[in-house]
Amino acid sequence: MRTIGKQRKKVGLPPGTIVYSGEKRVERVRITLIDYDETHFQEKEAGAIEECFPFKEEPTVTWINIDGLHDVELVEKLGTHFGIHPLVLEDIVSVGQRPKFEEYDGFLFIVVKMLSYNDERNELLTEQVSLLVGENYVISFQEREGDVFDLVRQRIRGKKGRIVKQGADYLAYALLDVIIDNYFTILEKIGDRVESLDERVVGDPTPKTLQEIQVMKREMIFLRKSVWPLREVISGLERAESKLIRKSTGIYLRDVYDHTIQVIDTIESLRDMISGLLDVYMSSISNKMNEVMKVLTIIATIFIPITFIAGIYGMNFEFMPELKLAWAYPVVWCVMVAVIVGMVTYFKRKNWL
Amino acid sequence: MRTIGKQRKKVGLPPGTIVYSGEKRVERVRITLIDYDETHFQEKEAGAIEECFPFKEEPTVTWINIDGLHDVELVEKLGTHFGIHPLVLEDIVSVGQRPKFEEYDGFLFIVVKMLSYNDERNELLTEQVSLLVGENYVISFQEREGDVFDLVRQRIRGKKGRIVKQGADYLAYALLDVIIDNYFTILEKIGDRVESLDERVVGDPTPKTLQEIQVMKREMIFLRKSVWPLREVISGLERAESKLIRKSTGIYLRDVYDHTIQVIDTIESLRDMISGLLDVYMSSISNKMNEVMKVLTIIATIFIPITFIAGIYGMNFEFMPELKLAWAYPVVWCVMVAVIVGMVTYFKRKNWL
C-alpha cells in the first residue's frame, strides 16, 4: 500500500487545471442516472454526459453517478453546465484529497474515502468519492464501479423507507451513511486479523509476524488519516446554515456523526491493540532467547565439570595413585553422577527445568 | 472479550430499521412496571407491553424496565405509543452504541454502559442500558436482567429518601447514580488484579503473565471507551435546557458528574500502572537472562582453564619431563585449586556471587 505518492499534485500547473491524478481503474467512464420522487422513478445509463443536463431543471430528485474519473473532458462539461467552480473540479479528479466539506453558492461539495478490502491479498483499498449536492440533484464521483451504493439504489427502486419522500439532501445523507456503515465491515475484518496475529505473536513470533504487525500499523495510520477528517465533514454538514440541508435531515446527520465517532473510537482501540502486539512480540522474542540460553546453560553447566573430571584422569603422570586402584573408576562415575544430580537439583530449585 | 465486532451495524438497511445487533441473552423479554408518588405505590410484571400504555397519561412517576432487547416488535409498539423517533429505537437495540445523551421533543434519550464482572473467568462484561426520560415516566432498556437497579427499586418500595418526592428526572438520576457507583466496585476488582499481577511480574514472569497484562490492557482500552463519553453525557444532562430536568435535580447530577470524573481518573491511573507492569515484566525477563548468563559464565570460566591444564598433561609426548616427577600431580592439583580460588575471588569482587 503506497500511502504517500498518491497525494502528489501536478506541480506548477495553474490552479483549477483539471488533471486526473490516480491510476486509470476502469476502462470506460460509466454514467448512471436515477430520477425519482414519491410517485415517479426513472433509471438509465447515459451514453454521454449531455443526456443528464435536462434533469437539472426538473423538480424531481436527480442522482447522477459517475464511475471513473479519468475522462477529464466529461467532468469539465458537467462543471460548466452545473456551474461548479474549477477548483472543485480539480479536487474531484485529484484522488489524494483529504475528506472535506465546502459550501458554495448553489451547491455543497463533499469528499470522503470509500474503503474496500481485498480478502485474497489481505489488503486495504481506498477510493475517493466526491458528492455535489444541489437543490434537487446529487452528483457522485467514484474512482471505479462500486457496489456499496447499490443498497441505496435498491431502496429507491423499491420505494422503501423515507428516501423517496425526501429531497437531495437526504439522498446525500443516505450515500454517506452506507459509506460509513461499510467502515464497520472493514474494521471487523481488521479486528479479526488482529486477533489472529495476537495468537501467532505469542505462539510463534517470526520476523514475518513482525512485518505483518508493521503493515497493520501502517494501515491504521492510513485509515486514521481517512477517517479523522470525516468528523469535521459531518459536523460541518450538520451545522451548515445552507438552505440546501433541510432541518428534518439534521437528525439523520447526527446519527451518521455518532457512527463516525464510533468508527474513530474503534480505530483508536485497534491502534492501541496493534501497538500492544509489538510489545508482546518483543517479549516473546526475549522469552525464546531466554529459553535457548537456558538449554545451553544447563547442558554446559552439567557437562563441563564432569568433562573436567574425565580430563584429570586422562593425564599421563607416572605417579597418580588413583589410577592403580581397582575401585577408582566406579568411584569417579559416582562422583560424576553426583555432580549431575546436584546440578539438576540446583536448576530445579531455580525453576529452570 | 471481543471489543470490535459488536459495534457492527447492519450495513445498507435503511436508517431507522430496528434490528437487534447483540446476542440473545435472555429467553423471554421481561417487562416490570413501577408506578409511584409520595403516597401511592404499584409494582407489577406486565405480560404484554400494552399493559403499560395507560400509565403514560397518569401524573404519577412510572418506571417501565425492559430486560432483553431482541423482541423488536415490542420496542416498536412502545415507540409508537410514546412517540419515540425511529432512529432512537434503532439505537436502543443496537448494542454497540457509544454512551450518549440526546434531547428530543417530549423526552430525553440516554445511553450508558453497565459493567459487571465475572469472578470465575476474571472477565469484564458490559451491557447497554438505554433510558427514555419523559415528563412523568422513565423507560429503561437492559440487555439482560440485572441486579443493580434493585437498589433503586428497594428505595422506592421502602419510600426511603428523597426519591418518592421527586419526579421522573430524579428517578433517571438515581438509575445513572447506581450504574456509575457500580463502576467503583468493578475498578476495585481490577485494582486488586493489578496488585496481584504486580507481585507475580517481579517474582515469576512467565509468558502467561505477559498475556494477562495484555488482556488487562485491552480491558482498560475497552473500559475507557465506555466511560470517557459518560463525561459528556452527564454534563450534557446537567446543562440541558429541557423542562424535563428540574433545577433541584441539577445538584445531584453535578454529584454524579464528580463520580464520573473520579472513575475516569482511576481508569487513567490503572492504565498507567498496567503500562508500568509491562516495563517491569521486560526487565524481569532481562534480569532472569542475566542470572542465567552469570551461572553459565561462572561455570565455564572456572572449568575451561583447569580442563585445559588437564588436557596439557594428557598429551602423549615422549619427552615431557613433568610427567616423570612424583610431585607433579599434586602440584597440578594445587594450580587448579589456585585458578578456582582466583576466579571465585574475581567474581566476588564483581558482585556476581
Next chain:
Amino acid sequence: MRTIGKQRKKVGLPPGTIVYSGEKRVERVRITLIDYDETHFQEKEAGAIEECFPFKEEPTVTWINIDGLHDVELVEKLGTHFGIHPLVLEDIVSVGQRPKFEEYDGFLFIVVKMLSYNDERNELLTEQVSLLVGENYVISFQEREGDVFDLVRQRIRGKKGRIVKQGADYLAYALLDVIIDNYFTILEKIGDRVESLDERVVGDPTPKTLQEIQVMKREMIFLRKSVWPLREVISGLERAESKLIRKSTGIYLRDVYDHTIQVIDTIESLRDMISGLLDVYMSSISNKMNEVMKVLTIIATIFIPITFIAGIYGMNFEFMPELKLAWAYPVVWCVMVAVIVGMVTYFKRKNWL
C-alpha cells in the same frame, strides 16, 4: 499505598447518605474553635459540637476545626445547624474525593488533599481536608490531627500579619496556602529520593531498584491526581462571583494559584526524571549483561583453541611423528602462548579489555 480502593463509595445507598468511607484514624473526634477579629481572640476545645453553634451568628471570624471524620452524627448536626446540603456532608466524609470547589447559597465548599511524608517507611500519606467557608466562619475537616494548620493558628494567636484584619475568606486562603506550601516540602523529599535512586541505578541496578522506581512512579501518578484538580479549584475560587470572597483576597488567591502551577510543574519534571530512571535502569542491565558476556567470551575464546591443541597430542595414534621429537613439547607450549597473545591483542584492539 493503595490508590484505588479508597475511592469506593457505598454502592446503592441513597445519595446524601452520610457514611464515613475511610479508616478510623483518630480515637476521638476533636473539635477546636478559634474566634477572632482585630481586637478579640478566643480559643477553646469544644466537648460537643453544639458549643460551636452560637458563634455562627457573631460578626467575628470563627474557625471550627474538626479532626476525625468517623463521627457521622456530629457532621450531620453541624450540617443541619449551618444549613449545609446533604450531598456536601456526604462528600466531606467520603475520603476519596477529588479536590473540588463548589458554590452554594450562603457558603463555599472546598475539598483538597493534604500530604505528609512518613520518613521511616519512605511513604507518601494523604489526607482529605474539606473547608466550608461562610460569611464569617470557616469550618475545616481533617481525617486526623495535623500540624500544618498550627502555623496559621500561631499567626492568629500572635495577631501577626494581615490575618486578624481580614475576614473568613482570608482565613480560608491562609489554610489553602499552608497546605500548598507544604507540597513543596514533600516534593523536595521526593526530589532527594529521585537523586539517591539515580546514583544507585547506574552503580548497582538490582531488581529492588526497579521496584523502587515503580513505587515512585505510582506515587507520582497518585500525587498528580491529587494536585492537578487543585488548579481548577483555586482558579475557580479566584473567578467565583460569590460575595463571600472579597476583592482584596483575590490577589492572594492568584499567589496561591502560582504556587499550584509551580507544584504541577515540579511534579511533571519529577515524572519525566523517574521515567528517565527506568531507561537508565534498562541500559545498566544491558551493560552488565554485556560485561558478563565479554568475560565469558574472552575466557572461552582464549582457552578453547589451546585446549584443542592439547587434545590433538592426546590422541593415541601410533604414527604421530611429533610425539617422538624432544623439542615438540616446548614448541607446543610456544604455539599456545602465541595463541593467547594473539587473542589478547585482538581483544585489546576491539576495546574489550
Next chain:
Amino acid sequence: MRTIGKQRKKVGLPPGTIVYSGEKRVERVRITLIDYDETHFQEKEAGAIEECFPFKEEPTVTWINIDGLHDVELVEKLGTHFGIHPLVLEDIVSVGQRPKFEEYDGFLFIVVKMLSYNDERNELLTEQVSLLVGENYVISFQEREGDVFDLVRQRIRGKKGRIVKQGADYLAYALLDVIIDNYFTILEKIGDRVESLDERVVGDPTPKTLQEIQVMKREMIFLRKSVWPLREVISGLERAESKLIRKSTGIYLRDVYDHTIQVIDTIESLRDMISGLLDVYMSSISNKMNEVMKVLTIIATIFIPITFIAGIYGMNFEFMPELKLAWAYPVVWCVMVAVIVGMVTYFKRKNWL
C-alpha cells in the same frame, strides 16, 4: 543538516538592525522585475534596485524578485522606498525565521520555507522565502536562485490562466501555491527513501541503517518545524481583513490551506512510519542475536555430551573393563550417534532447526 545554529540571531544588537544571518549562497544579488496586466507585459533584470522604484506607483502588477539576501544595503534602500518597517527588513535577512504572516499598514509580510532535495547527497535543503505584498506589487526574497518560481513566470509570460487578470494578491497566492506544491515532490522522495530503508531494515540491519533512520527522523523534526506554522500563515491570510486580499482570492487560499493540511498529514504519517522502522530495527537485531545464539547452542549442546563420552574413555585407569572389550569402541560410536540424533530431534521439536 544543522538544524539549530541557523536560528541564531545576533545577540545584543539593537532591534531593527539589518544583518544577514545566513551563509552567502550566491555571488551577486540578482534582481528580476516582471510588470504585467491583462494587456501589458514587461520583464527585465535590474542592475540596481533603484530601477524598480518607479513601478511602485503604476497600476499594473509588479513582481520584484530578489535572489540573495547578503546585500543588506539593497534591502534597506528597498525598505525605505516602499515604507517597510525595520523589524520586517530584519526578519527578511535573518534566515532562521519561523514561517509567519503579519499585517502592516499598506502591505502584508509573509515568511515561508522553500524546500529542495539534493539527490546526490540525499539531503534536504531549506531556503527562506519572504513575500511583501502591497496594493499592486509583490516583492519576493530568496536565499539563492530557484527554479520553482519559473513555473509562475511562464504562466505570466504565456498569459495562461487567470493570473494576468488578477491582482498582486493572486500573484502572492500563486507563489505560495508552487512552494507548497513542491513539498509534495519532496515528501514523495522521502517516502521512497522510507520504503527503501524499510526493506533494508528487515533484510540487513546494520548500525549504518540505524544512523540513516536517525537522520530521517531529524529531517522530519526539521520539516515539521517548517511546515506546521504554515497552517497558521495560510489561515491567517485567508481570514485577514486586509483590503489587500480580494474576496475572489479567498477561495484559492482555501485550496492552498487544504494542501498544507495534506502536507502536514503526510509528514505525520511519515514520522509514524520512521518511528516504526526503529522498532523493526531493534527486533531485527534481536532476531539476529537469537539466530547466533541458536547456532552456538545447537553446536555446543550436541558436542559437549559426546566430547564428555570421549573424555571418559580417555582416562588412564588400569581397571576399566570396557577398554578391553573388542566391541566397546563401536558401541561408544553408536551411543554418540544416538546422542546426536536425540539432540537434533529435540531441536526439531523446538522448531530451532
Next chain:
Amino acid sequence: MRTIGKQRKKVGLPPGTIVYSGEKRVERVRITLIDYDETHFQEKEAGAIEECFPFKEEPTVTWINIDGLHDVELVEKLGTHFGIHPLVLEDIVSVGQRPKFEEYDGFLFIVVKMLSYNDERNELLTEQVSLLVGENYVISFQEREGDVFDLVRQRIRGKKGRIVKQGADYLAYALLDVIIDNYFTILEKIGDRVESLDERVVGDPTPKTLQEIQVMKREMIFLRKSVWPLREVISGLERAESKLIRKSTGIYLRDVYDHTIQVIDTIESLRDMISGLLDVYMSSISNKMNEVMKVLTIIATIFIPITFIAGIYGMNFEFMPELKLAWAYPVVWCVMVAVIVGMVTYFKRKNWL
C-alpha cells in the same frame, strides 16, 4: 543541577513575608542607576537605595538595576517607596518563581529566567530576573552581576537606535529582548553538545555516555520549564490593556514573541533529538553485544567439533583399528581442516564474517 529544591518556599510564614530563598551569590548588593531621555544621560552607582528615590518623580526614564537579592531590607524600602505590593516583593526574592507577568495599579511585574552556560563544567546556570515597569522607571533585579544587560547599557550610553527616544516600556522590551536573544546562544551550545554526543553514542557507547544523555535530558526538562511560560508572559504583555505599554512598543513585543516561539521550537527539537540519542545508545549496546556473541559463537563452533574428534582418538580402547594405521593421523588432520573450512564458509554465507 538541582532542579527541585530551589522552588521551596518558606512553609508557614505569613504571605508577603520577604525572605530570600536562594544562595547568596554576590557579596554586596550593587545598585546601578541610569537616567536618560533623548537629550540627557546620567549613570551612577548608588551606595544606598535611598539615592534612587528622587528619580521616581522625574519625567526622564530611570533604570534602577539591583544585583543580588539577599538584602531583603533594601527590597522592602524600595517597595514602600514605589508602592509595590508585598506579595510582589516576596516573589522578587523567591528565586524559584515561574516566569510570569502581572498587572498592578501603577506598575507591571515581570519575572523571567536568565540563562548562562558554564563552559568549563558544561553546566547550565539559571538566574531569576524580575522587572518592575512603571510610568517612567524600570527596576530590574538580578541574582548576581550579569553582562547581558551591558548590551542595552551601551546602546543607551551611545544614544544608539530608538531606545533613547522611547519610554520605560521600550526599555523593558529591550531588556527582555537581550535575555531571550541570549537563549539562542545557549541553545547553540547545547546543539553542539548534542552533536558531539551523537558521534560518541554510535562510536563508543559507554555508561558515561548514557549518563551524559540523562543529564542533557534533565537540562532540557529544566529549560523547557523556564521557557514555556515565557510565551504567556510576552503575549500577556502584548495584549495588556495597561496604559504603561504604548502602542508603538506592541510591534516590538510581537518580535520578541516570535523569538520566544523560535526558542520553544528549538527546545522541542533538541528534546526529540536527545530522546533519539537514547534509542541509538540502546541499539549500539545491542550491536556490541551481538558482535561479542558472534566472536564467541565462531570460535566455539569451529573448535568444539574438532576438539571432539581429537577426543575420540584420545580414548584408550584396545581395539581401535584406526590407531594402527599410518595414514590415519594425517586423515584426521584433513577432516579437521575440512570442518574448519565448512564452518567458515557457513559463517561467510550468513554474513557473520
